[in-house]
Amino acid sequence: MVILDTVSPTADMWANSGLGVSIVVSALSLLIFAFTITGNLSKRATAKRSAKHIASTGKTPIVIKDASEIPANEIAAIAMALSLYTENVHDNESNVITIRQLQRNYSPWNSKAIRLLNTAYRRKK
Amino acid sequence: MKQSHKYYLLALLLSLVPMSTYAADFGNTLNRFWSMTGFANATPQHFIMIAVGLIFISLGIIKKWEPLLLVPIGFGMLIGNVPFLTGFQVGIYENGMTQVAMDGLQNGIVGSQMVNVPDPKFNGPSVLSTLYQGVINGxxxxxxxxxxxxxxxxxxxxxxxxxxxxxxxxxxxxxxxxxxxxxxxxxxxxxxxxxxxxxxxxxxxxxxxxxxxxxxxxxxxxxxxxxxxxxxxxxxxxxxxxxxxxxxxxxxxxxxxxxxxxxxxxxxxxxxxxxxxxxxxxxxxxxxxxxxxxxxxxxxxxxxxxxxxxxMNVVVILIGVTVGASTQAVKWVADPETGELINKGFxxxxxxxxxxxxxxxxxxxxxxxxxxxxxxxxxxxxxxxxxxxxxxxxxxxxxxxxxxxxxxxxxxxxxxxxxxxxxxxxxxxxxxxxxxxxxxxxxxx
Incomplete structure (x- = not known):
């Protein structure tokens, strides 16, 4: 195993900074390269799928040639509406209200007839 | 005076007898308690940091500037700047460890160096210190x-x-x-x-x-x-x-x-x-x-x-409060070379x-x-x-x-x-x- 001594006592600030910036730029440039390729591959795959679909069904899918035809305000409004819709999903309730009869089971613990301290009451003549 | 009132008065006088006997101890206990309160240990720096914490909380609540961060950090600043006597394992930097000098080999030279070891008189790190480990250890x-x-x-x-x-x-x-x-x-x-x-x-x-x-x-x-x-x-x-x-x-x-x-x-x-x-x-x-x-x-x-x-919410709460609490106004640290106390506070x-x-x-x-x-x-x-x-x-x-x-x-x-x-x-x-x-x-x- 090789251990690199990266800490140099005479490390030059400017050289380190330049190196740092160039590594960040090159790392992200590599990502640009990779995602440009995957983007092109994806576009090709979509075009192939679309061509297959047309060949098998004979129907041409509706394609918006230029998305800029849709005004930006409309896109923003649709996005906002979708966001509000997806964020405000509640449980759907049945809205049916039922009244159930509550029946109390008999218990000698709260029976008035057998409790010890009976309250006084006037006897009818 | 009613008979019952006389009995109450007598009982009160009798209860004061032990208090007067131990008056000196009572004074000492009160003094000791006072020395441990925030009022006795407060310095102007503590109040400055508490004011900064309050500003953070106000900005978060009133101006709604990053409230999810500023409110926990601001409140953490209040927690971290409550003045207290160290040694009771309540502070964020009280990790239950103590520094001892040990002989060892460093860079090929035998010599004495300061090493952190668990202190038996403390029962582990403080609660805040434990929560702060997530920040320290990243x-x-x-x-x-x-x-x-x-x-x-x-x-x-x-x-x-x-x-x-x-x-x-x-x-x-x-x-x-x-x-x-x-x-x-x-x-x-x-x-x-x-x-x-x-x-x-x-x-x-x-x-x-x-x-x-x-x-x-x-x-x-x-x-x-x-x-x-x-x-x-x-x-x-x-x-x-x-x-x-x-x-x-x-x-x-x-x-x-x-x-x-x-x-x-x-x-x-x-x-x-x-x-x-x-x-x-x-x-x-x-x-x-x-x-x-x-x-x-x-x-x-x-x-x-x-x-x-x-x-995410749990971690944001913990990171906010502990980072805020780590901003202590005054934090005395011993210089590793001279042993002199240096203020490494906020x-x-x-x-x-x-x-x-x-x-x-x-x-x-x-x-x-x-x-x-x-x-x-x-x-x-x-x-x-x-x-x-x-x-x-x-x-x-x-x-x-x-x-x-x-x-x-x-x-x-x-x-x-x-x-x-x-x-x-x-x-x-x-x-x-x-x-x-x-x-x-x-x-x-």
Missing amino acids: WYPPLIFLGIGAMTDFSSLISNPKLLLLGAAAQIGIFATFIGAHYLGFTDQEAGAIGIIGGADGPTAIFLSSKLAPHLMGAIAIAAYSYMALVPLIQPPIMKMLTTKNERVIRMKAPRQVSKTEKIVFPVVGLLLTTFIAPSAMPLLGMLFFGNLLKESGVTERLAETARTAL LSWDSLKIALLGCIAFAVATASGVCMAKLMNLFLKKENKINPLIGSAGVSAVPDSARVSQDVALHYDKNNHVLMHAMGPNVAGVIGSAVAAGILLAILG
Whole structure:
């Protein structure tokens, strides 16, 4: 195993900074390269799928040639509406209200007839 | 006097007999109790820090500037600056350890060195110290990155990958501040930790400072989060200064629709490419891309939901309170060489310098992003031109800086919505600042 001594006592600030910036730029440039390729591959795959679909069904899918035809305000409004819709999903309730009869089971613990301290009451003549 | 009242009076007199007997002890106990109260130990510095904490809380609640961060940090400052006598294992720095001199071999020379060992008289670290371990050992920031990954939609970046360059350009702020901090007298490690403020990424700043300069972590985190909250004030003047009126009204082409496969491939390829270049950034980038894969895979929705809500909220609470509590006004630390006590508290000239450097870092990062967009426009076809206002979103204050771009663009053209485009450099900035942190850690760690 090789251990690199990266800490140099005479490390030059400017050289380190330049190196740092160039590594960040090159790392992200590599990502640009990779995602440009995957983007092109994806576009090709979509075009192939679309061509297959047309060949098998004979129907041409509706394609918006230029998305800029849709005004930006409309896109923003649709996005906002979708966001509000997806964020405000509640449980759907049945809205049916039922009244159930509550029946109390008999218990000698709260029976008035057998409790010890009976309250006084006037006897009818 | 009634008979019953006489009995009460007699009982009261009798109860005072033992009290008078032990009056001296009573006085001593009261004195001891008083010496332990916050009132007896308070210094003007404590009150200054409590006032700063209250300002943070007020800004979060009244102005609604980053309330999810400023309120926990502000309250943490109140907790951390309650004056107390050390030794009762309540403070955030009371970790139940003690320093002892031990003979050992260091750099091939036998000598005495100070070593931390558990102190038997303390029953482990304090509660705050235990919670603070997530900051010290750097495991809160990757968990926050997991949540960010699980809530971020990278579609705009995938549809227009060249926007990654704006995120890369904004990282110039980090390295410019790194140089500036060096010239202000900070060591290389301290300068690296301060420079990362320019990345406008709180978790990354905490992660790097915990590794390079733990003693400056409080000041760095506070500066990073304060400037993130001040993004709507700092960025617009710089954006307006560096752009012409015609550039501000450039309308960008709508981003193309991104397929699900592309969204799934993105975190896998992104992780491998970036961490192979900067493996030190693996804890941050690994969790960021893992969180994004959970979101985009479509089969782990429960995990993604937990990462972006419950887990993220728990960690934000813990990181906010503990970072706030770590900003103690006065913190006496023994000099390892002379043994002399030095104040390493928050109220020092170093903190002021860090605040100044942080502001410069944000300004440079914003300017670099805008200038890069202008530079790219020189090489792009007319229909592919970039609105330079989205360049400022290269600083990774998600989504505040993207929102600022949108607001400024709408000010000049009420129908020009650049938010979607601005999110591209914004998330690129998150990746860029994590890569930059990895590079600084590799060079200076």
